[in-house]
Amino acid sequence: MRIFLYSLATILGVSLHAQEGQSPTNQDSLFLRAIYNEALSEGEAYENLRTLTKDIGHRLSGSNSAAQAMEWGAEVMRGYGADDVRIMPVMVPHWTRGTTAVSEAILSEGIKRPLHITALGGSIGTAGNDPIQARVIAVKHLAELDTMPRELTEGSIVLFNRPMNPVLINTGSAYGGAYDQRGNGASAAAAVGAIGALVRSLTHALDTLPHTGAMKYAESIPRIPAAAISTVDASWLANMIKENPHLEVSLQMDCEAFEDVEQGNVIGEWIGSELPHEIITLGGHLDSWDIGEGAHDDGAGVVHTLEVLRLFKAIGYQPRRTLRFVLFINEENGNRGGITYAEQAALEMENSTIVHLAALESDAGGFVPRGFRIDANDEITKLMRTWTDLFDPYNIHQFRRGGAGVDISPLKNLEPRPTLVGLSPDGQRYFDFHHSAQDIFENVHKRELELGAATFAAAVLLLDQHLPSPKP
């Protein structure tokens, strides 16, 4: 591939000199074709994902498997020829789901219907790991709780049952619109005297899979156990409550929080040939929830990141800027990896001539890529939108603003502010699997994953070629 690329460049007489702030060139077009060809014919992203998901498995921050994944990631980076590979230590939370998460609707004396639930990440267990049992009340909005008589809410278990809005085309927006139930529902319920919370799983799918995810407790409100309940069970339960307002449910969980643990971000560096003090960071997060295999979230981003390194070596691309390949830790329940990375970046910029020029993130799944989410100033957003014709043959059309990614978002505080870019795959299927037992390797499509890796690589290359250096 290397030979093909250079010979074509020579034939066409194109310059190998970058043009900062300029529209794409013939050379860019050749690079992109080489990247996509390599990814689709010799790609290793899919087999890397198999190793990460099947040999290592899920990998919640603080777990042994997360530590194993760090070692594996560093090893792959070394194998692909990074100039330097290191671990940036990060203290991460250590929470365990335990072995018990049981909830039942008490239909009548001795007749119970089990509900499909799983603990929300960060929840406390039930006291003494014993079951609690109480009347269940259903709400669609947190604010409804404040309008209810205290005798209804006191001692109850609250079911938060607002579905994700199906008419929003962007499923991420629908997720965002329902998220408060999971993030803040438990404390809202506890504030009116409830003793437990069940939160409708954040997915459009009607099925019996509970979807976990982070929740947080508000300060100075009692902490109560909170679980995700499948959409089918949530709808069923809400209907049952209408028929029987005194319906009780039980809840038993033995999840538990421990002392923080030292793990870290895995960082591979490739020194730039022309502007080595200008850093372009790219990454995904290595940690995942502890059910399923973290295949889309965010095994895909991890192997996308590793594949960029491999692809550039394979096609003979020599980056002008220094590339940092980062496998972040703890995106799911704390974002400590992203926060630490930004803190260290700020220190670097204080103490050296290093500038963090841009950061790219892949954390929206391994689905067919549609484009990019851009957090940048008008000038650079406009520059990136000159890439539309270049990307059209690869079915990449979205150059939308905002929401580049959680791990890179703390870099916004740097001065000058780096350009942040997120890979944006198709989102229609994402929440079918997200944070559930179905986020497994088998639900990732090989070509879609490869197209994602190539698109991520293409964006890194184009930013490396065309981003203007900061004004001195």
Add this chain to the structure above:
Amino acid sequence: MRIFLYSLATILGVSLHAQEGQSPTNQDSLFLRAIYNEALSEGEAYENLRTLTKDIGHRLSGSNSAAQAMEWGAEVMRGYGADDVRIMPVMVPHWTRGTTAVSEAILSEGIKRPLHITALGGSIGTAGNDPIQARVIAVKHLAELDTMPRELTEGSIVLFNRPMNPVLINTGSAYGGAYDQRGNGASAAAAVGAIGALVRSLTHALDTLPHTGAMKYAESIPRIPAAAISTVDASWLANMIKENPHLEVSLQMDCEAFEDVEQGNVIGEWIGSELPHEIITLGGHLDSWDIGEGAHDDGAGVVHTLEVLRLFKAIGYQPRRTLRFVLFINEENGNRGGITYAEQAALEMENSTIVHLAALESDAGGFVPRGFRIDANDEITKLMRTWTDLFDPYNIHQFRRGGAGVDISPLKNLEPRPTLVGLSPDGQRYFDFHHSAQDIFENVHKRELELGAATFAAAVLLLDQHLPSPKP
């Protein structure tokens, strides 16, 4: 929904008068939002697909289930309020796969390895339905056969083993590039004396599923049996031949062709309010291959078509032109439905003031929609490309020329030539399922199917609103 739409139109003061040849209006934007909202919140495409694939099942032309599907399609159209529903009779081929399709590689005395095969559509069976056995030779291109010594090809079974090209982004192009092996391989093999043909399945996936599809025999060349072989088996067999050039395989099939049968296109009509003599046809094909359930190919196109009728009624849209909802018969092995429809259209235009203005087809699967394939003159192609901003919120970006669809393609011969438009869903997964036992309901995604239906409806509405009438 109707109330919402009209009231919004009133508030904004937009005109409900169409603007032919003009860019889209605020009114169009409101119609599109109403269509997508209705499809995503109250859509019936998915449940219709369940009925078609699960209650009726696969439905090869000439089969009882194809006849059942015709009845069902007509009934749904009537239920959705078409002004008129009828069957346009079409004589279709009647071929049956039989119950036996066995192929084995003879590894040594008494040791055989079964190969995953299925008959290609239209193939003859093996003589007397008995097994044949012969040395197998592998080629990647039909033309290689002509360069081989006759003693090698004579009496052999030929394995056509050229994979679909993985680097082509458009999987349809990769399919087209490998298609000659399935369409013409048997006769090319017979022309050099071979007695059977095995054709590598047309899919990127490496698995053990054989994918069937139409083949045809050239005139005045002996007819030999031809089967699809899974990609895994084809690769394995080609490697085995390298090790053992005398390797033999057996082949036994009892497929059979019968007399043509009368079935037909199901046609529902909705008379236009302003220009009833101008026809816009939209459809998919009702027949499918006889393995799997014809879910993506083309159950999706069938339920997309039915859903357009339902959506327009639900949002209160009154078409200006006459809409013809057509469930074509026999796309898979003859295209007799499409040919007959075009013949009848030509007669109509000769004998009345009716003009076939446009035809739209959905026959590329139920995946997330990406845009349209346009067979139209420059003026109308340009007109459709003014829709880009209108469709951007729905992630529809492709307005590409060529390949609108097989069923509507015979309409190209009409004068004036109608505008032909194909719905273009994402194609990365399509050939995983295409013509195989995995083309089943479970492999269609509800939201993606609904988005396809809405996008198809949006295109019909915009053409109805903006296509210029033919010059007198």
